[in-house]
Amino acid sequence: MARARLGDDGGYHGDLPCRWCDTLIDQAGRRRPRLYCRTSHRWKTYGARVAAVVGGMF
Numbered sequence: 001m002a003r004a005r006l007g008d009d010g011g012y013h014g015d016l017p018c019r020w021c022d023t024l025i026d027q028a029g030r031r032r033p034r035l036y037c038r039t040s041h042r043w044k045t046y047g048a049r050v051a052a053v054v055g056g057m058f
């Protein structure tokens with residue numbers, strides 16, 4: 001699924017899909033892959049996980 005690969009320079013090259021909306025994100029040689037196209041999508045994913053954990057308690 002992941003289209004980006006780790007290059008010889010230690011950075012990621014290619015695109016990775018946002019974990020929330022699947023928008024492809026150009027990694028542009030970053031050393032840490034970007035997993036979300038925007039900060040709000042990181043929080044949405046985090047909030048969904050918290051809701052799932054809380055929901056699983058009841």
Ligand SMILES: [Zn+2]
Pocket residue numbers: 018019020021022023036037038041
């Ligand atoms: Zn997104």
